[in-house]
Amino acid sequence: MDMTGEYRIGAPRTEVWAALNDPAVLKACIPGCEELDKTSDTSFEAKVVQKIGPVKARFAGTVELANINAPESYTIQGEGNGGVAGFAKGAADVHLAENEDGSTTLSYEVHATVGGKLARLGSRLIDSTATKLATRFFEAFQAHLDPEAEAPRSDEDETDAAAGPSA
């Protein structure tokens, strides 16, 4: 599954870059993130609760930062094991461009795969769920750095309605 997106953030690029590397900010913005602990300069351990279709699971996994080209771009890649729920892994190439007005344009390209029960039972919902999760992350991220930005549209109600009972 592949997704792309772009956000305009009313903050200078260096500030955006610093936030992208701050575990506290990432934890606050990653939907369902319960723990995010730095294990080295470029790696984290994470616990995330997610519900995709009929499957609800707590994913334990690692997050790595790679291809670091400060303050312009990096690849954030992660993989999580949700026990019997299966696994999910993915990578996002994140790129920051400076705008003339001092704001920053964040663009991303995500490639993600899922396996096990998630693939078996939730496959038809994965694209829409992943798009919503990405939207929620970047909107939260944008709101953190640029509280003046237009209030993001929330998909939360819709997500829960589509999610169905947990497994």
Place this chain on the structure above:
Amino acid sequence: MGTGIGARVKRKEDRRFITGKGKYTDDIRMENQAYAAFVRSPHAHAKVTGIDKSAALAMEGVIDVLDGHQLTGDGIGNLICGWAISSRDGSPMNMGAWSALATEKVRYVGDAVAVVIAESQALARQAAEMVEVSYEELPAAVFADKALQPGAPQVHDNAPGNLIFDWVIGEEEATEAALAGSAHVVDIDLTNNRLSPNPMEPRAAVATYDEAEDHYTLYTTSQNPHVARLVLSAFYQVAPEHKLRVIAPDVGGGFGSKIYIYPEEITCLWASMRTQRSVKWTGDRSEAFMTDAHGRDHISNVKLGFDADHRITGLKIETIANLGAYMSLFSSVTPTYLHATLYSGQYVIPHIFGNVKAVYTNTVPVDAYRGAGRPEACYMIERAMEVAARQLGVDPAELRRKNFINEFPYQTPVILTYDAGDFGGNLDKAMKAADVAGFAARKAEAAARGKLRGMGYSCYIEACGIAPSAAVGSLGSGVGLWESAEVRVNPVGTIEILTGSHSHGQGHETTFAQIVSDRFGVPMENVSIVHGDTDKVQFGMGTYGSRSGAVGMSAIVKAMDKIEAKVKKIAAHQLEASEDDIVIEGGEVKVKGTDRKLAWHEIGLAAYTAHNLPPDMEPGLKEGAFYDPSNFTFPAGCYIAEVEVDPDTGVTEIIQFTAADDFGTIINPMIVEGQVHGGVAQGIGQALLEQVVYDEDGQLITGSYMDYAMPRADDVPFYTIEHNTTVCPSNPLGIKGCGEAGAIGAPPAVINAITDAIGTDALSMPATPQKVWMALQSTASLQAAE
């Protein structure tokens, strides 16, 4: 109405099924019973680098967590394929090792790695989630054609290029020459979609080890408990046969998927010894989708040649068959001898050549599923005939009729000898019942409503009643395919029939009793059918390949012949008459032409009291027989589907489905019609709806009924069913078999009808509304371009 052969007797077993009183494997409760849950791979292909059981073992109520190293350490053998197929160069098939619990590598999503034994089912499943397996992921080979390409990931080291065998049948050079000299050659690529078997009852097992007797008992969802015991004993080394009892109680459907012996049953038996507890496992629907052997999954090219007079000159078929990650019990014979031997269809084809490449992939094993190889053969031949008629601009029924085999016995170029049939008669009956003459008017009327109406034929033939043991032995079978029966007449005259066939929906308790009632005139309620228990029935080969009538009933007939002979001797002695003058009629044993007679129960009593038997006669009235057929049987028929396609949505509606079948002698027409209804529904499911999908990484994404579409009531029409009987000369009752015909004959009829309606042959199964709509758009754009 009577209860003999040909009577529409209501099924004896239905009272308990309909009232919820059937006794299935999951209904079995043993003393001291524990529960198994399997830890399964979420990866299609990976090395197992470690298993951490500590968290699971620490849970209260968890009895043990067992893995593949312990299993092989205890001497449990690998699962095997029971039919040896050789490649064209003479080399044996490349069978990779399959351990019931994976040790070094997992090869499909769902491959079992460990088993948790716990005090409750919920606890076992919870603990299975706590077992942490470390994997090193490997790239997966998922699609059969790609798995054969150079550089594809290797599923088994001993199958280079993932090739299991490269098998041929028929004459290659002569066929090539015939095609080269043909006036017209149809050349089409066809895919036979991968299916999930979906029996209503998922697989289950309850295993008990009795330490005092060093004896095992296994209750399991099997179509062939004796074969299960043989394989569990001889190959998996669980226990010798006399120390292992296998019981298949009521079984809720199989469709082939319960022929095989799976890792779960083996593991439960072994775990019951390891834990000294009865171990029960009941699969859920997710496990059924993930681990029950799938069906079909062929990719083929068909070349069918015709001379200027539209007579067939030759047929060449090349097929890639996906066998999944391991070779299941009959996976090798399904795409070879159960498949390519039917390439001649109902037609005189002077030269035939077939080549089947069987391939390993990182998907669940593929094996026989209702029809087993014959649906794949029938689909190719009947699609090719329809396409030929369209390309040659002739009527599809007449093209078939022109090429029908009309003289029997007929030796095909692909091993089989058809013994009897009336293909033209089947076609005539179907065409009349389907009102083919009125089709043009119906098509015009549909067009006025904006609908595209189409009609498609399928003249199928299949081979059932497998089969002469010597013949299958010479083709590589590891077993003989006879059947056994025992007839026990009790002192009160009631009769028990012990059979090696197994009923899991076929209605044996009714039809088998009917042939006894027919023969001896005893009421149906005085006959009971005993099956499915290796301690009661000495041996049997089980039920698959529509063999229970042709082979199983024939064994009963043979045993009844012996009973009849002894009954006549007893009666002749007591009535002071000649044996030749004794007749059995209406539950009485009479001296022909006199009023001297004995009631049936008086004979039973005489046999067991033994007060007045002929000199040297042994007491008792019990006879057994083994019946080995002299040939396959050849059910055949003509199916006509009439459909309407909505060009705006691509939705296909089956308006009418006509079946004219030749099943030989019919014991119970109601049950036979039920088999046709079910088989055709499954065939329509394959044609319109069903498709197992794995993604590129080998993840099963049709793992529930949300994503795997089974036919529902409104997807199938009311059927018109006709019979055109030619008696089978190869068994005493003249039976051919009816269990699979519908699933074999229906798919090409439906696709031929849809392609007739939409005007293009570029359509694959399942013909979903999206695919049909897309095909219509490409036809429309082609027409616009012209």
